[in-house]
Amino acid sequence: MEDLHALEERMLAQIADAGDLPALEQARVAALGKRSPLTQAMKGLGGLDVDARKEAGVRLNRIKRRLGDAVEARRGALERAALDERLATERVDVTLPPRPEGEGAVHPVGQVLDELIAILADMGFRVADGPDIEDDFHNFTALNIPPEHPARQMHDTFYFRADEAGERMLLRTHTSPVQIRHMQAEPPPHRIIAPGRTYRCDYDMTHTPMFHQIEGLVIDESTHMGHLKGCLIDLARAFFEVDDLPVRFRPSYFPFTEPSAEMDIGCSREGGGLRIGHGADWMEILGCGMVHPKVLEIVGLDPARYQGFAFGIGVERPAMLKYGIPDLRSFFDADLRWLRHYGFAPFDVPSLAAGLSA
Numbered sequence: 590m591e592d593l594h595a596l597e598e599r600m601l602a603q604i605a606d607a608g609d610l611p612a613l614e615q616a617r618v619a620a621l622g623k624r625s626p627l628t629q630a631m632k633g634l635g636g637l638d639v640d641a642r643k644e645a646g647v648r649l650n651r652i653k654r655r656l657g658d659a660v661e662a663r664r665g666a667l668e669r670a671a672l673d674e675r676l677a678t679e680r681v682d683v684t685l686p687p688r689p690e691g692e693g694a695v696h697p698v699g700q701v702l703d704e705l706i707a708i709l710a711d712m713g714f715r716v717a718d719g720p721d722i723e724d725d726f727h728n729f730t731a732l733n734i735p736p737e738h739p740a741r742q743m744h745d746t747f748y749f750r751a752d753e754a755g756e757r758m759l760l761r762t763h764t765s766p767v768q769i770r771h772m773q774a775e776p777p778p779h780r781i782i783a784p785g786r787t788y789r790c791d792y793d794m795t796h797t798p799m800f801h802q803i804e805g806l807v808i809d810e811s812t813h814m815g816h817l818k819g820c821l822i823d824l825a826r827a828f829f830e831v832d833d834l835p836v837r838f839r840p841s842y843f844p845f846t847e848p849s850a851e852m853d854i855g856c857s858r859e860g861g862g863l864r865i866g867h868g869a870d871w872m873e874i875l876g877c878g879m880v881h882p883k884v885l886e887i888v889g890l891d892p893a894r895y896q897g898f899a900f901g902i903g904v905e906r907p908a909m910l911k912y913g914i915p916d917l918r919s920f921f922d923a924d925l926r927w928l929r930h931y932g933f934a935p936f937d938v939p940s941l942a943a944g945l946s947a
């Protein structure tokens with residue numbers, strides 16, 4: 590066996606000479622690795638008699654510890670030196686111009702939702718929420734749309750596979766089920782809006798399979814159709830920022846309201862362009878009506894005592910009209926160039942006080 594003392598000296602010198610971390614790792618393997626003379630010597634201890642084994646074992650372990658300590662000490666020194674070197678050579682040049690950072694933009698749907706919500710919140714509406722995945726009861730039956738009702742076909746519903754009981758969940762086709770959920774959860778009076786996503790199996794110039802609506806619901810003991818008209822006329826004028834925007838209500842039909850109406854705003858299509866305001870034409874922007882007595886009964890309210898109105902307004906169409914966006918489908922193409930062009934500055938969110946006084 591090589592003289593242990595000489596071995597130790599040789600290994601210590603190698604460790605001390607290591608100029609960088611890879612060299613130190615090599616020295617460590619040579620000194621303490623599986624095939625190092627030290628490890629081999631330790632393996633050979635079994636062949637010695639008891640006294641000799643004890644003595645040699647103590648010596649070998651002491652050498653092993655010293656070599657290990659030396660490796661760690663050298664590692665610390667090398668790391669410190671590397672850091673000193675970086676501190677000495679690398680400098681931050683504070684006079685350099687900053688690198689440009691990509692700025693995010695608010696999607697027009699988000700912006701218009703914020704604007705509509707701000708106006709409605711200003712009138713005293715509270716925001717309520719409901720699930721995108723609905724059951725048949727809340728999306729249809731409770732809204733006075735029984736199973737055989739033709740309105741179901743008109744909705745082009747996305748259904749999930751039926752469960753063992755035959756019940757099919759669906760993607761809500763409108764935000765109206767939130768009316769039901771809210772009236773079931775809380776006692777009247779109600780004054781809520783429910784903004785959110787809605788889904789229908791439809792795709793062309795003016796339809797996308799996912800779109801947004803804001804539902805509105807007011808229920809108490811005295812709210813009447815005059816309130817409905819005042820509220821929605823103010824909403825349209827505040828949103829489009831046209832004080833004398835012409836507005837008309839056309840009789841219509843929805844199963845969950847009686848009477849039902851659609852609201853149009855005045856516009857002009859002269860010369861191919863579309864302009865909101867005074868003109869020869871009308872454009873539909875929302876559906877509304879007095880909540881049907883059957884809907885009130887289904888949620889346990891007495892229609893002889895409670896009444897009120899509801900409305901449902903799409904978000905994309907008003908966004909296209911107000912901000913001159915020609916194609917609905919482009920909203921959901923996730924094209925950054927489009928978003929940079931039509932997007933809004935993140936902090937340009939309307940304040941609640943803006944509402945009608947803006």
Ligand code: DAH
Pocket residue numbers: 762763764765804805843845846875876877878898899900901902
């Ligand atoms: N849920 C209707 C739809 O998506 C819109 C609507 C019409 C909602 C009249 C209402 C309402 O609350 O009163 O076509």
